[in-house]
Amino acid sequence: AQSVTQLDSQVPVFEEAPVELRCNYSSSVSVYLFWYVQYPNQGLQLLLKYLSGSTLVESINGFEAEFNKSQTSFHLRKPSVHISDTAEYFCAVSEHTGGFKTIFGAGTRLFVKA
Amino acid sequence: DTEVTQTPKHLVMGMTNKKSLKCEQHMGHRAMYWYKQKAKKPPELMFVYSYEKLSINESVPSRFSPECPNSSLLNLHLHALQPEDSALYLCASSARQGTGELFFGEGSRLTVL
Numbered sequence: 001a002q003s004v005t006q007l008d009s010q011v012p013v014f015e016e017a018p019v020e021l022r023c024n025y026s027s028s029v030s031v032y033l034f035w036y037v038q039y040p041n042q043g044l045q046l047l048l049k050y051l052s053g054s055t056l057v058e059s060i061n062g063f064e065a066e067f068n069k070s071q072t073s074f075h076l077r078k079p080s081v082h083i084s085d086t087a088e089y090f091c092a093v094s095e096h097t098g099g100f101k102t103i104f105g106a107g108t109r110l111f112v113k114a
Numbered sequence: 115d116t117e118v119t120q121t122p123k124h125l126v127m128g129m130t131n132k133k134s135l136k137c138e139q140h141m142g143h144r145a146m147y148w149y150k151q152k153a154k155k156p157p158e159l160m161f162v163y164s165y166e167k168l169s170i171n172e173s174v175p176s177r178f179s180p181e182c183p184n185s186s187l188l189n190l191h192l193h194a195l196q197p198e199d200s201a202l203y204l205c206a207s208s209a210r211q212g213t214g215e216l217f218f219g220e221g222s223r224l225t226v227l
Contacts (some may be wrong), residue, residue: 032213043204043218051213090156094214101212104156
């Protein structure tokens with residue numbers, strides 16, 4: 001069975017500092033990997049995804065994540081955060097079998113301080 | 115703007131009421147989902163419809179009754195709920211033979227008194 005572990009429940013960081021949100025997964029088959037972001041009182045939005053090809057994927061707002069198969073990780077990074085990045089971030093995995101179950105991690109609360 | 119629309123955004127109901135949550139998408143997706151999210155928790159899968167047929171029911175109590183009238187619409191009928199059912203209910207859709215990438219609505223915040 002697949003599982004997702006987000007190692008940090010909360011990450012406080014000062015504005016313009018770099019940040020890394022960690023995600024590890026476990027699965028017996030190949031997977032697709034996702035980061036979703038949830039702003040207060042809103043639904044989840046896809047931030048970025050790894051489907052195949054280049055192991056480094058980027059979002060339009062400066063986030064990037066790197067798929068590391070040997071370490072079964074998909075950590076999210078941003079070199080300089082903004083106050084507006086304050087949100088809950090969920091790492092998620094779905095298996096290549098084409099089923100409907102996307103497994104979410106417990107979430108990491110990113111809190112950007114001025 | 116989200117391409118998955120949920121109504122109402124907020125709902126307060128008593129334990130004896132009957133209400134419904136509605137979800138609509140026009141992306142041509144053939145899989146639609148209901149998730150339940152409690153505060154500070156990840157979304158929990160409740161139901162999945164594929165091509166308008168119920169594909170997954172994650173052992174959800176019968177007081178929650180899903181319905182998929184057509185490929186664009188998904189309803190969640192609520193009856194005799196408990197206070198612990200208060201949560202954010204999220205609708206999502208995905209391409210049937212896709213990657214599992216989900217498109218979420220903004221959710222319906224349900225409070226059961």
